[in-house]
Amino acid sequence: MRLFWHRRDLRVADNRGLAAAVEATDDDRAVVPVFVFDDDVLAHGAPPRIRFMLDALAELRADYRERGSDLVVARGDPAEVLPDLADEFDADAVVWNEDYSGLARKRDARVRMALDDAGVARETRHDAVHHEPGTITTNQGDPYAVFTYFWKKWRDREKADPFDAPAGGDLVAADAVAGESLPSIADLGFEEPAADVQAAGTEAARERLAAFCEDAVYRYDAARDYPAKEATSRLSTDLKWGTIGVREVYAATEEAMAEAEAMDDGGDEDDGPVASVEEFRSQLAWREFYTQVLWANPEVATENYKDYERDIEWRSDEAAMEHLAAWTEGKTGYPIVDAGMRQLREEAYMHNRVRMIVASFLTKDLLLDWRHGYEHFKQHLADHDTANDNGGWQWAASTGTDAQPYFRIFNPMTQGERYDPDAKYISEYIPELASVSPDNVHSWHELSVGRRRQLAPKYPDPIVDHSEMRERALSMFKRARGEE
Ligand code: FAD
Secondary structure: OEEEEEOOOOOOOOOHHHHHHHHOOOOOOOEEEEEEEOHHHHOOOOHHHHHHHHHHHHHHHHHHHHOOOOOEEEEOOHHHHHHHHHHHOOOOEEEEEOOOOHHHHHHHHHHHHHHHHHOOEEEEEOOOOOOOOOOOEOOOOOEOOOHHHHHHHHHHOOOOOOOOOOOHHHEOOHHHOOOOOOOOOOOOOOOOOOOOOOOOOHHHHHHHHHHHHHOHHHHHHHHOOOOOOOOOOOOHHHHHHOOOOHHHHHHHHHHHHHHHHHHHOOOOOOOOHHHHHHHHHHHHHHHHHHHHHHHHOHHHHOOOOOHHHOOOOOOOOHHHHHHHHHHHHOOOOOHHHHHHHHHHHHHOOOOHHHHHHHHHHHHHHOOOOHHHHHHHHHHHOOOOOHHHHHHHHHHHOOOOOOOOOOOOOOOHHHHHHHHOOOOHHHHHHOHHHOOOOHHHHHOHHHOOHHHHHHHOOOOOOOOOOHHHHHHHHHHHHHHHOOOO
16 A cells, blocks of 8 residues: 655646556555645645635545545644554555645655654655756756746756546545545635635646637737736646646647647747747746745745845835735725736736736835735735745845846836736726726826826825835845945
């Protein structure tokens, strides 16, 4: 018997560790799938993610039951629960897929020791990424800190094919498992999320992938920055929880690439179908880039990556905290920023371009520490992932690897005008502005107070002046760098 411990890989298909657990034995019904609710991990949870996780687990259990097996669920410290379960099922090994964050690695080290003490073997596989941290390095063998170089190697390296789900006969029989019910969200100490979280599970993830590959993937390059267009895959929460495997997603891009090449027909469009499929792959590579950044530098979860930025004097007085509250509530008086912050609360998701805009606004217009923003995202995003969230925040704050240079500061009004010209996205999330013309929405900061009251009496005035704050931000960074 072998236990397979599910963590951030809530699926049966294209699961390297699960396939390895099955392959390692010729015995029938030899693999026992397990999920452990770990209070240390739950302490970092938030309602949207716990909702998604529980729904994904319900589907995972249903998948096992269809195969005549079942998912064993337990609650507690995995370093205690897993040796006990190994004993209960007379299992001689536990198999799992690697997780690369600092917290997970510490927990896994404890689990390894506990299993060693209990005389139970353990094996791990790399599953969550195509190329595990430490395998794409500079010529000196160091992890990459610049994406472009990482991407070139990532792109050119061969990718594995997806794996099939194991056959029912390889999995423990359902009647050998207690079949305890899954806890409710309240049992885990969380409230139902206020946001409308997207459907969880492999089936929903496959539907999203198929829908994206039908059309949007071929115009991704030109459309992905426009939040009002349905132009991105919406797979981030699936990839975070592993309800779909990375090999399955990549295989879909191979089919799309073949189609795209036929469509391109020798054309040389920069943002045509071939470039679009390639651009989508590069986003998948960003995910793996940040995974290896966090793996190589676990401290970036809480610290600036760049040493010389460590002395930034972020604002922290009472007025700054009031501005933070206005930002979290979507009441800054900068329409594109507020629309994004409201999308986050309503959908536990925000479009990537808008994430960049709101993060730039927090750090460069309000001069607030990125960690405030990161914490807020952690509370509200269903796709929150330490590596990507941290990477995104430190990029916007100019404190991270391959970050936005500190002197390139987004103007929130021109960003709104460029990427939401008809103010369609803005009016979807800010009903107060729905009847205001796009011209007036995009020049909200320039209108007189009287005109603003007339147009949208309930929508706030800008809480800061962008030009003034831009100058302050430049000085703040120059001081931290010892240049002023
Ligand atoms: P698509 O455009 O369809 O991209 C496909 C996949 O590639 C995504 O699902 C994701 O897994 C990956 N990806 C895309 N862009 C990035 C990126 N810039 N960095 C890393 N991976 C990327 N992404 C998260 O998955 N979790 C987070 O917690 C997160 N926090 C972010 C915070 C900030 C401040 C910023 C600027 C970006 C953040 N991102 C995060 C990256 C990106 O915004 C989301 O991955 C993307 O918006 C998800 O939508 P999608 O699945 O439709 O993306």
